[in-house]
Amino acid sequence: MGYIIGVDIGGTFTDCIVIRTERSASGEDIATVRIGKASSTPPDFQTGFVNALQAAAEQFGVGLAEMLDNAQGIYHGCTVGTNALVEHRTAKVGLLVSRGHRDSIFIMQAGGRLKWMPAEYIAHVAAQTKPDPLVPKHLCEEIDERIAFDGKVVVELNEEAARAAIGRLLEQGVEAFAISLLWSTVNPEHEQRLKAIVHEMAPNAFVSVSSEVITRTGEYERTIATIVNSLIGPPMDSYLAQLERDLKGLGYRGSLQIMSCSGGLIESGHARQLPVLTIGSGPVAGLIGAANLANGACTGGDGNIITADMGGTTLDVGLISNGRPISRATASYGQYEYFVPTLDVRSVGSGGGSIIRSDGESLRVGPESAGARPGPACFMRGGTRATVADANLVLGYLNPDYFLGGRIKLDVEAARKALAEAGAPIGFGAEQAAAAAARIVDNQMADAIRLTTIQQGYDARDFTMYAYGGAGPVHATAIAREIGVRRVVVPLSNFAAGWSAFGVASSDALVVEESAVAMGYPFDPEVINRQWATLEERVTGRLLAQGILRDRIGIERYADMRYAVQVNQIQVRAPDAEKYDAATVAELVETFERDYERLFGKGSGYADAGFALTALRVRACAPLSGLKLDAVDAASAGGSVSPKSERPVIWYEHGLAPEMTSIYDGGALGVDDRIDGPAIIEYPDTTVVLRHGNRARIDATGSIVIDLAAGNE
Structure with missing residues (x-):
């Protein structure tokens, strides 16, 4: 018996996904998954980390020391560096x-x-x-x-x-x-x-x-x-050093692997030296998890996916095209752009903890967040300002007695009071303020997703949306309606609330090496071949030093290119040919021209000016945990599609009159069960909102696949 542990720290909650594998009497491997959640504890994030581990251990009915003693590995999506910059x-x-x-x-x-x-x-x-x-x-x-x-x-x-x-x-x-x-x-x-x-x-x-x-x-x-x-070096170094000491004191004997913004895991020691590689790694982990699930499971679609990760503070948006996450060669901090290869995840200040306020003329939502402390008013932890979570509660989307499976009781009256105060300057009562705030935040998130896809040269209507995070499945169908997406997937149902932690646990070890070059067209194939050989020797050596077998290492090549008289430099996937020749170089140039026109518009290129090659990059990946998300059995035997109850819900697109809405117990649903909206599906850690015209079914992995009717309002 062993445990694979993934931990992701968010602005409000720290999520811990634990997969226990054991051999049955018949010799079959059985995987059991549990999710542990705890409030994040800034600035001492290691406290929330350990609390989330403890919560997951309790779900298995074992002690924390026993779970850590049998852990195959701990994989961590670390936001300490990001938070240090923001704060x-x-x-x-x-x-x-x-x-x-x-x-x-x-x-x-x-x-x-x-x-x-x-x-x-x-x-x-x-x-x-x-x-x-x-x-x-x-x-x-x-x-x-x-x-x-x-x-x-x-x-x-x-x-x-x-x-x-x-x-x-x-x-x-x-x-x-x-x-x-x-x-x-x-x-x-x-x-x-x-x-x-x-x-x-x-x-x-x-x-x-x-x-x-x-x-x-x-x-x-x-x-x-x-x-x-x-x-961010000193705060990150201090955090990881303290966390490793705490884990060792609790009985963990393995290494700690840290998620990087490039889409893979790096050793804790490497993260302490180069913490810039961890900025934005939490949202990146969710993107990797979505790609892994989509590529291994039949959830519908053709590998074109928009990921919508809505937590307590932000909505993080990523794109997967033909099964591959979109990446870029630069990252940014505010108005500062810098060189670090990263998966392209964009964030907007819209989350469950986003504060609702009025400026006397209109209602506004975010980007300021109530965070984990004091949190939304309904959490009864000292927060008094209205948030999106308060609006969702008053509208009826959230069950006050079943939030996080009943571990947190929500105060409806506190939420109503906060919303009434937020709406008072413009004459709104609690329900009006809640409906307006929900519409505003849904449209803000829709705009962010629309902008992300357009800037990458894609049409959102050609994509399936994967919705996860604590608030993602609550808002996903409203967002999808706004941008024309026809299908939404809530990955592995209840585990969507901790999906980034799942993504961390399923990620590969990653090493990236690159070399600056300054080469005009026609490119010399022999120079390129020598550079590839040097870079691949370096990345392979670093993974071999971690004890990874050579035959488990996969290599990907990338090149940074631009037109000779234009400034827009882009990263392109380079051919995987064993040796480059004139034909391979021509293929590289064709890929660049195709990607350039996708990003900047047809006819925007200028081939007559020639081409410039500015950098070569090699990514080496190798599996660590061996976790395959499509092999996780999140589906129950189920068979009951009868609602467990009803409650009044305000669907803002149909006015402010509450409508009696069917509430379903997600744990009672089985593969191929179908539910028509309007309806709400409740799991201990995830709430899924189906709007009018939506139809949901449970697929073989236990994921919820939601089809939005054409012309749905």
Whole structure:
């Protein structure tokens, strides 16, 4: 008997999915799944982590020490770095740069600075501003040195001046250093020497070196990545060190694997050195889980999926095209774009804890959230401001006596009072405010999904939506109606509430290596072949060092390309040919042109200008837990499709008059059972809302597949 454990920390709850595998008397392997939830405990997130483990152990009827002693592995979606940035609980960072280049991070890049901003902000040029600098100028020191583009040392490192600069930063209380020198991607000699000097002068300081963070040409983006890594380095290092000590004290003897934003697991030690790789990893885990389930199970659709992960704080949106999650070569923090390969997950401040307020003229929802502390008013934990969860309760979507299987009792009157106060400035009562807030948040999320698909060159109507997270299945059918999606899947029914934790547990070990190149067309196949060989040797070696067998390692290749006279650089999937020749290079160029037109519009390319190859990247993956999501038996024997009860529900699209609505016990439903909306399906941890015209069925994995009628209102 063994346990596979996945843990994901959210803004409101920490989710723990545990899969227990055991051999039956007949020799068959039996997998049992349980979900444990606990309130997140910022800033000491390890407390909520352990509490979620304890809750899952109780579901199995075993002690926590016994479960950890028999754990095959613990896989963690870690949001500590993300939260540190959002809440400005970061380290005080000093920046070391080449002489004459201190201002590059303050000048910024106009395109990158505006790239992720709303359209109305971009259009209003007079209102555009630069964000606060990540590192103030008085904490930026210029270093006398210079390396040329070909790696030759033009000016030797002035170590005496460097020591003086580092000393000045230490006197100002700097606790972490970011080192980013020109052309260090070609020759990192000076960066490595500076790192050694910092460690001599401040042995406990956290140090990030740009040539170790990302080996890609592009001074500004590489510097920002290095700064972000140092900003979150100390809090992440402290958190993971404490968590590992706690787990060891509780009896866990294995290693801790951390989810990365690139879509795979990395060792805890690697995450402590490069925490920038973990930013946004929780939502990425859900995307990976959705791809794994869709590729292994018959849930309908053709591998084109929109993922909608709605938790307490945000809605996180990802895309899967033809079974593959969409990725990009850069990440962003506010208006700062930086080099880190990541799966493309976009977030909007709409969640169950999003606060409802009035400005005297209209009602607004989010992006501010009540979070885990104090939480929504109905949680009775000190929160008094109305939230989306309060609106869902007053509308009748949530059962006040069965939230989280009855583990949390919800106060309807507290929710009504908070909503009435929020709506009072515009003359709305509690029900009106709840209905308006629900409509607003559903449309905000629909807009976010529509924008995400359009920016990637896709039509949302061609996709199936996978809805998960604590609030995703409550809102999914309303969102889908708004954007024209015809099918919604709630993966593994009750376990959708902890789906990102499931995604973490089913993820592969991942190593990414890349190399900066500067090559014009026609590309030299032999140079490309040598680069692939070097990169693949490095990624394979790192996985072999983890004890992974060579025949379990899979390799994927990517290239960053652009037109020679255009600025829009994109990542494309490179051919998997054993040796590149002229035909393979032509195939790579064709892929680039096709992807470019998908992103920027037909006819937007300019092949006559030629092509530029700027980076090559290799991803190496290997299974760790061996968990196959389509093999998880989440379906019950069931057979009963009779409602367990009725309650009045306000369907805002049909007015404010409550309608008696059938309530179904999800645990009593079996494979192929069907339910027509309007109806609500209740599981201990997940509530699924079916609107008028919806039809739900239970598939072989226990997932709920919802078909929306054409023209549904």
